[in-house]
Amino acid sequence: MKRRITTVACIVSLCLLLGAVAWAGDGQIDIAEIPYTISSSGSYIVVDDLSTTATNTNGITIDADNVTLDLNGHAIIGPGKAAGTSGAGIDVAGTQYNIAIRNGTVRDWRWDGVDAGSANNSQFEALRCYDNGDDGLAGGPGSTVTGNTCYNNGDDGILGYYGSTVTGNSCKDNASEGIQTGNGVTVSGNTCYSNDGDGIQTAGACTVSGNTCQYNTGDGIQTSDGCTLSGNTCMQNTGDGIHGVYGGSVTGNTCYSNTGDGIEALRCIIAENCCYNNGTNYNLTSCTSVNNHP
Numbered sequence: 001m002k003r004r005i006t007t008v009a010c011i012v013s014l015c016l017l018l019g020a021v022a023w024a025g026d027g028q029i030d031i032a033e034i035p036y037t038i039s040s041s042g043s044y045i046v047v048d049d050l051s052t053t054a055t056n057t058n059g060i061t062i063d064a065d066n067v068t069l070d071l072n073g074h075a076i077i078g079p080g081k082a083a084g085t086s087g088a089g090i091d092v093a094g095t096q097y098n099i100a101i102r103n104g105t106v107r108d109w110r111w112d113g114v115d116a117g118s119a120n121n122s123q124f125e126a127l128r129c130y131d132n133g134d135d136g137l138a139g140g141p142g143s144t145v146t147g148n149t150c151y152n153n154g155d156d157g158i159l160g161y162y163g164s165t166v167t168g169n170s171c172k173d174n175a176s177e178g179i180q181t182g183n184g185v186t187v188s189g190n191t192c193y194s195n196d197g198d199g200i201q202t203a204g205a206c207t208v209s210g211n212t213c214q215y216n217t218g219d220g221i222q223t224s225d226g227c228t229l230s231g232n233t234c235m236q237n238t239g240d241g242i243h244g245v246y247g248g249s250v251t252g253n254t255c256y257s258n259t260g261d262g263i264e265a266l267r268c269i270i271a272e273n274c275c276y277n278n279g280t281n282y283n284l285t286s287c288t289s290v291n292n293h294p
Contacts, residue, residue, distance in 0.1 A: 034059040034076065041066040046104065051077035055084025055110065058091040062119075065097045071104020071127070078109035081133040081154060088115035089132065092140070097121055107131045112138050113153065117161060124148060135159045136174065141182075145169060156180045157195065162203075166190065177201045178216065187211060198222045199237065208232060219243040220258065229253060240264050241278060 028045040035057050038044055041064050052059065059076045062069065069090070076089045089106035092099055092115065099122040106113035106129050113129030116122060119140040127148045129136035136150030138159040145166045150157035157171030162182035169190045171178035178192030183203045192199030192213045199213030204225040213220035213234045220234025220241045227248040234241035234255045241255025245265035255262035255275045262275030 028070070031060065035061070037061045037063060038067055038069070039063050043068045043070070045070045046072050046074045046076070049075045049077065051075075053079045055079050056086045058087055058115075059089045059106070059109065061091050061093055062096060062099060062116075063093040065099075067096070067098075068100040070102055071106075073104055075105035075107065077105075077107055078132075080108050081110060081131050084110045086111055088112045089129075090114045090116070092116040092119040092122075094118060095120065099123075100125075102126050104128070105130075109133065112136070113150070114138065116140055116143075117159065119143065129153065129157075136171070139164055139166075150174065150178075156197075157192070160185050160187075171195065171199075177218075178213070181206060192216060192220075198239070199234070202227060213237060213241075219260070220255070223248070234258060241275065 028043045031044055031046045034050045034052050078089055087109055088111040089109040090101060095118050097120045099119040102125040108131050110133045112135045113132040114137045117138040117140050120142055122140060122143040124137060124139050124145045125147055129150045130152050133154040135156045136153040137148055139145045141161045142163045145158055145160055147168045149170045151172045153174045155175060156177045157174040158169055158179045160166045160181040163184050165186045166179060167188045172193040174195045177197040178195040179190060179200045181187060181202045183205055185206045187200055187208045188210050190211045194215040196217045198218035199216040199220045200211060201222045202208060206227045209230045211232045214236050216237045219239035220237040221232060222243045223245050225246045227245055229250045230252050232253045236257045238259050240260035241258040242263045245268050247267050249269040250263055250265055251271045253273045257277045259279050261280045262278040
C-alpha cells in the first residue's frame with residue numbers, strides 16, 4: 001500500500017511540474033542576456049530589457065530558418081551608435097527564411113537596429129528602432145514591414161528589399177531616406193517626416209499609395225520607372241513633392257508648399273492631382289495630364 005501511494009504521489013507531482021512548465025513558457029525559449037545566438041528553429045521571447053557595453057558584436061544573432069522572436073515589449077540596447085565599427089541589435093546571419101521579429105525596442109547599435117536584409121519571406125512588426133548608426137530596420141526580399149517606428153538613425157529609417165510590403169510605419173529624423181525600397185514593393189499608409197534625404201525613395205514597378213511625406217530635406221517621394229502613385233500627400237519638402245516618375249501613373253495626390261516642383265514626371269499618366277504653392281506646380285514632360293488642379 002505504501003509503494004502504491006508513493007507511486008501515485010510521484011505521478012501527480014510530475015503532472016503538476018509538466019503543466020507548470022507548459023504554462024510558464026508556452027513552448028517559447030527565454031532570452032535573458034545578450035549577446036545571444038539563435039541556431040535552431042522555434043519561438044523565442046525576451047524576458048527583460050537587455051543591454052551591453054561590448055562593441056563590435058550583435059545583440060541577438062539569428063542563424064536558422066523558421067524563427068519567431070518576440071521582444072515582449074522589452075528593449076535590446078547597444079553600446080551607442082558611434083561605439084565601435086560594427087554590431088547590430090538583431091542580425092540575421094546569411095540567407096534565412098520565415099523570420100518574424102516583433103513588439104519591442106532596438107536602439108543604440110553601431111550598425112542597423114534590425115539587420116535582416118538577408119531574411120526572405122519574413123515579418124517585422126511593432127518595432128521601435130532608433131538612435132542606431134546605420135538603418136533602423138532592414139527587411140529582406142518578400143517581407144512584410146508593418147507598424148514600426150524608426151527615427152534618428154544614421155542612414156535610412158526602413159530599408160525594404162524587392163517584393164516587400166511596407167505599410168503603416170512612421171519614419172522621422174533619419175540621416176538619409178525615411179523609407180528606401182527595391183523593385184516591386186508596395187509602400188502604403190506610411191508617415192515620413194523631417195528626414196535628411198527623401199521621405200520615400202523607391203525603385204522600379206512599385207505601388208506607392210496613401211503616404212504622408214512632410215518636411216523632408218529631399219523630395220517627398222522619389223520614384224523610378226513604371227511606378228504607380230495614388231492618394232499621397234507631399235507637403236513642405238525641400239525638393240519636389242513627387243519626383244522621377246517615368247512611364248507610370250500619378251493620380252489623386254496632393255502636393256503643396258514644396259520648394260521644388262509639385263510633381264515632376266516623364267511619359268506617364270497624371271490625373272486628378274492637386275498641386276499648389278510649390279516652387280513650380282508641375283513639370284510634366286510628355287505626360288497625359290487630365291483634370292489636375294493648381
